Amino acid sequence: MYTKNRILVTGGAGFIGSYLVDRLIEKGNIITVFDNLSSGKIEFIEKHLENPDFTLIKGDLLDHKEIERACKDIDYVFHVAANPDVRLGTSDTKVHFDQNILASYNLLEAMRKNSVKKIAFTSTSTIYGEAHIMPTPENYGPLIPISLYGASKLACEALITSYSHTFDMQAWVFRFANIVGTRSTHGIIVDFIKKLRENPTQLEILGDGKQEKSYLHVSECVDAILYAIEKSKKDVNIFNIGSEDTISATRIGDTIVEEMRLSGVRFTYTGGNRGWKGDVPRMRLDIEKLKAIGWKPVYTSERSVRETARALIKGD
Ligand code: NAD
Numbered sequence: 001m002y003t004k005n006r007i008l009v010t011g012g013a014g015f016i017g018s019y020l021v022d023r024l025i026e027k028g029n030i031i032t033v034f035d036n037l038s039s040g041k042i043e044f045i046e047k048h049l050e051n052p053d054f055t056l057i058k059g060d061l062l063d064h065k066e067i068e069r070a071c072k073d074i075d076y077v078f079h080v081a082a083n084p085d086v087r088l089g090t091s092d093t094k095v096h097f098d099q100n101i102l103a104s105y106n107l108l109e110a111m112r113k114n115s116v117k118k119i120a121f122t123s124t125s126t127i128y129g130e131a132h133i134m135p136t137p138e139n140y141g142p143l144i145p146i147s148l149y150g151a152s153k154l155a156c157e158a159l160i161t162s163y164s165h166t167f168d169m170q171a172w173v174f175r176f177a178n179i180v181g182t183r184s185t186h187g188i189i190v191d192f193i194k195k196l197r198e199n200p201t202q203l204e205i206l207g208d209g210k211q212e213k214s215y216l217h218v219s220e221c222v223d224a225i226l227y228a229i230e231k232s233k234k235d236v237n238i239f240n241i242g243s244e245d246t247i248s249a250t251r252i253g254d255t256i257v258e259e260m261r262l263s264g265v266r267f268t269y270t271g272g273n274r275g276w277k278g279d280v281p282r283m284r285l286d287i288e289k290l291k292a293i294g295w296k297p298v299y300t301s302e303r304s305v306r307e308t309a310r311a312l313i314k315g316d
Pocket of ligand 1: 011012017037060080083124125176
C-alpha cells in the first residue's frame with residue numbers, strides 16, 4: 001500500500017520523524033520532509049539527500065504559504081513536527097500553542113486547500129492527564145491534561161478529527177508512551193548520561209525517583225505506526241502505542257550507571273512525587289486495540305531504555 005505514495009513528513013528531520021522517513025523510503029515512497037530544523041538535524045536525513053525520491057523543504061509550519069505549497073500533490077501527511085518539550089510549558093506559555101496548535105491548524109488548512117485526504121498524527125499519553133485507570137485505554141475520559149504540552153496535543157487531536165469529519169479526510173492518531181532511541185535529543189536517558197558524564201559520582205533525579213512510566217524503542221514505535229495504518233481503515237483511527245510494562249526513574253538511573261560501568265554513584269532526589277509541574281508520575285497505556293489488529297511490542301521498557309543508553313554511550 002505504501003509503494004510510491006507521495007508522503008509529506010512534517011518534522012521529518014527530528015528524532016522519531018527521521019526514523020519514520022528511513023522506513024517510508026525503504027518501502028519505496030516518494031518523501032518530502034518539511035522541517036524548520038529547530039530541533040531536527042540534517043545529519044539524521046543526510047543519507048537521503050541524493051535520492052531523487054527525497055526532497056527536503058526547510059520550512060516553518062507557522063508560514064502558512066510555505067506549507068500550502070508543500071502540500072501540493074501529496075497523498076499522505078505524517079504530522080510529526082511539534083515542540084515536544086513538556087517542561088518548557090512551565091516557563092513559556094505560548095510555545096506549545098504556536099508550535100503545536102497553530103502549526104497543526106496551518107497544516108490542516110494547507111491540506112484542505114490542496115485536497116490532501118490522509119493524515120497520521122503523533123500524539124501523546126499526556127492528553128490523558130493523571131489517569132486513574134492503568135493501563136489507560138483509548139476511550140478513557142474525561143481527558144484532563146495537566147501540562148500545556150498535553151493540552152496543546154489534545155487540541156491538535158480535536159482539530160484533526162473535526163477536519164476529518166468536516167472535509168472528508170481520514171486520520172490516524174497515535175498516542176505514544178515515552179519513545180526512546182538514538183537521535184533523541186532530550187528526555188531522561190539523555191539527561192542522566194549528560195549528568196553522569198559531568199559528575200560520575202552523583203546523579204540528581206527529579207522527583208522521588210518512583211515515577212513509573214512506559215518506554216518504547218523508536219524502531220518498535222515506527223513499526224506500530226505503519227502496521228496500524230495498513231490495518232485500520234476507519235475515518236478516524238486512534239491507537240495507543242507503548243510497551244506493556246513500566247520502569248521507574250530510579251531503575252533507569254541504575255540501568256544507565258550499569259551501562260556506563262560506573263560504581264558507587266550516589267543518587268539524590270529533588271523530592272515530590274513528580275519531576276516538575278505537569279509531569280505525570282504514572283503512565284502505562286492499554287495497547288489491547290493495537291494487539292487486536294495483530295501488533296505487539298517485543299521489548300520491555302527496561303530493554304528499550306538499556307539499548308538506547310548503550311547506543312548513546314557508544315556515540316551511535
Ligand atoms: P523532535 O524535536 O526530535 O522532532 C520534532 C521535529 O519537528 C524537529 O525536527 C523540529 O525541527 C521540527 N519542527 C518543530 N517545529 C516546527 C515548525 N514550526 N515547522 C517545521 N518543523 C518544525 O521530537 P520527537 O521526540 O521526535 O517528537 C516527534 C513527535 O512525537 C512530536 O509530535 C511529539 O509531540 C511526539 N511525541 C514524542 C514522544 C517522545 O517520547 N519522543 C512522546 C509522545 C509524543
